[in-house]
Every structure is written in C-alpha cells, then in structure tokens.
Amino acid sequence: MTTRSVILGAGHYLPERVVPNAEFEKSLDTDDAWIRARTGIERRHFAAEGETTSDMGTAAARDALADAGLAPDDIDAIVVATSTPDLTFPSVATMIQNKLGMTRGFAYDVQAVCAGFVFALTNANGLILSGQARRVLVIGAETFSRIMDWEDRTTCVLFGDGAGALVLEAQELTGTNADRGILASDLNSDGRQKDILYVDGGVSSSQTTGFLRMQGKEVFRHAVEKLAQTAHNALAKIGMTGDDVDWIVPHQANLRIIKGTASRMGVPMSRVIVTVQDHGNTSAASIPLALSVAWKCGHIVKNDVIVTEAIGGGLAWGSVVLRW
Ligand code: ACO
Numbered sequence: 001m002t003t004r005s006v007i008l009g010a011g012h013y014l015p016e017r018v019v020p021n022a023e024f025e026k027s028l029d030t031d032d033a034w035i036r037a038r039t040g041i042e043r044r045h046f047a048a049e050g051e052t053t054s055d056m057g058t059a060a061a062r063d064a065l066a067d068a069g070l071a072p073d074d075i076d077a078i079v080v081a082t083s084t085p086d087l088t089f090p091s092v093a094t095m096i097q098n099k100l101g102m103t104r105g106f107a108y109d110v111q112a113v114c115a116g117f118v119f120a121l122t123n124a125n126g127l128i129l130s131g132q133a134r135r136v137l138v139i140g141a142e143t144f145s146r147i148m149d150w151e152d153r154t155t156c157v158l159f160g161d162g163a164g165a166l167v168l169e170a171q172e173l174t175g176t177n178a179d180r181g182i183l184a185s186d187l188n189s190d191g192r193q194k195d196i197l198y199v200d201g202g203v204s205s206s207q208t209t210g211f212l213r214m215q216g217k218e219v220f221r222h223a224v225e226k227l228a229q230t231a232h233n234a235l236a237k238i239g240m241t242g243d244d245v246d247w248i249v250p251h252q253a254n255l256r257i258i259k260g261t262a263s264r265m266g267v268p269m270s271r272v273i274v275t276v277q278d279h280g281n282t283s284a285a286s287i288p289l290a291l292s293v294a295w296k297c298g299h300i301v302k303n304d305v306i307v308t309e310a311i312g313g314g315l316a317w318g319s320v321v322l323r324w
Contacts, residue, residue: 001172001174002172002175003172004170004179004181004183005124005125005168006168007166007324008067008167008168009069010063010067010165010166011061011064011292012292013163014279015046015051015056015162017047018044018045019044019045019160020043021036021041024153027150028153028157030153030157039158039254040254040255040276040277041157041276041277043280044159044160044278044279044280045162045279047145052086053082053086053092053141053142054086054141056161056162057163058095060163060164060285060292061078061096062100064137064166065100065137068167070167074135075102075135075137076104076106077106077107077127077132077136078093078102078105078106078137079108079123079127079136080092080093080109080110080141081109081110081117081119081138082109082141083199084283091109092109094107105133112314112316112318113284113312114313115251115284115312115317117140117251117308118251118308118309118310119187119316120284121138121320122320125168125185128168128169137165137168138165139164139165140164140282140284140285141164142161142282142285144161144281144282145159145161147199147209148211155213155214158254158280158281159212159281161285162285163288164287164289164292165292166291177244180303180324181322181323183238183305183323184235184321186230186231186234186318187316187318189316189317193314196215196219197219197312197313199211199313220256223254226317227251228264230317231248234320234321240321244305245265245321246271247294247299247305248262248273249273249287249290249306249308250308251309252276252281252286252289253276253286254276255274258274258276261309265307273300275294283312284312286310287308300324303323304323306323307319307321308322
C-alpha cells in the first residue's frame with residue numbers, strides 16, 4: 001500500500017467584470033485581431049476595486065470544499081500559490097483560513113509566479129506523504145491587473161485575475177499507476193533568467209509594488225522547449241508517455257505556446273484543456289481554474305490521467321501527473 005494525495009474536489013472564482021480585447025483599443029495602439037492571433041486571448045476578468053487575492057481565493061476554496069462535501073475544519077492545511085498577495089504579510093493563505101472560519105490547521109503561501117500552482121501541488125503532496133496533513137486545500141489566486149503597466153501594450157493585454165482550488169486527501173492505495181491522485185512531478189528553476197520576466201518593484205529594493213516587465217519572445221522560446229521537457233520528465237518517472245494522457249491541462253499563457261507544447265508531446269489539441277480565450281493569463285490561478293472549469297463542464301471525468309505544466313518568472317517551471 002502507498003499513500004496517495006487524491007483529489008476530492010475542485011472549485012474556482014472569476015471576478016464579475018469581463019474585459020474584451022476591444023476595450024484596450026480605446027487607450028492603446030492595439031486591436032482585437034492582433035491579440036487573438038498572437039495569444040488566443042479574447043477576454044479576461046479583472047477584480048473589482050477593493051476585491052483582493054484572498055477574497056477570490058476564499059471564494060474558490062468554498063467552491064472546492066462544496067464540491068468535496070467538506071467543511072473548513074475538515075482541512076489540515078492550506079497552501080496558496082500567488083505572486084500578488086493582499087499585503088506583504090501575513091500570507092494570503094492565513095487570510096483565507098480566517099475568511100473560511102477555519103479554526104485549526106496551518107496555512108502558508110508559495111511563490112513561483114506562473115508555475116506557482118505546480119509547485120504548491122507538489123508541496124501539498126509532500127505534506128500528505130510525510131504525514132504532516134491528511135487533507136490539504138491547494139489554491140492558486142492572483143490579481144495581476146494590479147501589477148500591469150497600462151501603457152505597455154506588450155504585457156497589459158495578456159493577463160487576467162481569478163482563483164482556483166483543489167482539495168487533496170490522503171488515501172492508502174496500491175502504489176501503481178492505476179491509483180487515483182498525484183502520481184509524479186518534476187520541478188525546475190534557473191535564476192540566471194531573471195531579467196526576461198520580473199516585476200520592477202518590491203519591499204527590500206524600491207518599497208513599491210512595481211510593474212510586470214517581460215521580454216515576450218525570450219519567454220516564449222524557453223516556454224515551448226521547457227514545458228514539453230518537464231512533462232516528459234514527470235511522465236517518464238512512472239513509465240508513461242503522452243499516449244497515456246487523457247488531458248494536458250497547461251498553464252494558460254498563450255495558445256501558441258499551448259499548441260507548440262502539445263505538438264512536441266505528440267498529444268492532439270482535442271486532448272488539451274484550453275481556457276486562455278476566456279481568462280487570459282491568470283498566472284498561478286490558471287491551472288486550477290482550467291481544471292475546475294473542465295471538471296464542472298464534464299470534460300474531465302474520474303480516473304482521467306492529467307498532466308499539468310507551467311512556466312513563469314524565475315524562471316521556474318514544472319509539471320505534475322495525476323489521475324483525477
Ligand atoms: N498590439 C499590437 N502590437 C503589439 C502588441 C499589442 N498588444 N504587443 C506587441 N506588439 C507589436 C510589437 O511592438 C512588435 O512590433 P515591432 O515589430 O514594430 O517592434 C510586434 O507586435 C511583434 O512583437 P513580438 O514581441 O515579436 O510578438 P510575438 O509574436 O513574440 O508575441 C507575445 C508577443 C504575445 C508577448 C509572445 O511573445 C508571448 O506570448 N510570449 C510569452 C509570454 C508568456 O507566456 N508570458 C507568461 C509567462 S508568465 C509569468 O510568469 C508572469
């Protein structure tokens with residue numbers, strides 16, 4: 001018998017305000033056709049004034065708990081992936097713990113930018129396998145609209161806000177690939193690549209929040225190559241290939257990156273979950289958002305083999321293979 005982190009439920013939250021590409025045409029030298037053709041994005045959601053990352057993460061967590069049929073105090077730990085916290089501290093995770101009315105357990109944030117959810121999921125799996133927690137809420141929540149330079153057309157049209165969450169539970173299973181739950185993961189980073197994707201402000205440097213800066217072409221080049229490689233690495237750890245995968249659920253940054261990665265993995269687009277057209281790039285929230293949307297609309301069903309893969313600032317990148 002082997003302990004597995006099995007997914008009991010999924011949930012998500014998207015802010016009410018939907019911003020179509022055409023809205024940027026009023027203030028920037030850009031247009032809907034360019035954004036669609038280069039990115040696949042058609043619209044994104046932006047948080048309302050005063051609406052925070054912990055508000056959205058709490059809503060997604062409630063949705064996931066309802067899906068799992070659990071109450072907040074059934075949870076032992078909350079791990080939140082975010083780069084856009086409400087405050088410098090305390091963590092978004094402890095704020096969500098409080099908003100959920102959860103009176104026990106522990107909560108903390110992890111930060112690996114757009115790869116954050118893959119890192120958080122792997123981290124939560126570690127908590128479960130080491131016996132630290134039996135049930136973990138893993139949340140990705142972001143308000144990237146707060147770190148956009150609205151005069152920079154090369155970045156501000158790409159991102160959106162939102163949150164997604166999964167509930168994991170320890171279960172004793174067979175130890176084979178037939179088990180439900182997390183089967184393998186692969187994490188990587190390369191700090192030499194800082195300058196191609198970063199935010200130009202922070203507590204110990206400028207004491208400002210800063211704005212996102214990106215060399216899009218360079219990030220694109222790294223993304224297609226590294227995402228296919230990390231997915232391959234995670235699958236190889238358990239003797240699987242792209243042929244064994246029911247769904248790729250990629251980080252939703254750009255449709256061209258998603259297609260390029262799937263093609264390198266030999267997986268047809270009919271087996272890839274794509275939400276980038278509706279959400280834009282919601283950084284660490286994009287994978288749990290896509291998982292929850294696909295689960296709720298019936299694309300993902302119990303026992304499907306899923307590979308998630310993501311890359312973001314750092315650079316940091318990785319993938320997780322799981323059976324739903
Ligand atoms: N509207 C119109 N024109 C634009 C826009 C826009 N919104 N943005 C850029 N352009 C122009 C550029 O200025 C350039 O013009 P020029 O040739 O006169 O200089 C031209 O379009 C082509 O620009 P490129 O940067 O070469 O366009 P590219 O095809 O590379 O697409 C994009 C740009 C969409 C940013 C792409 O490079 C990309 O998606 N990169 C990866 C980004 C990504 O995935 N980031 C997520 C990681 S997330 C994280 O960790 C936060």
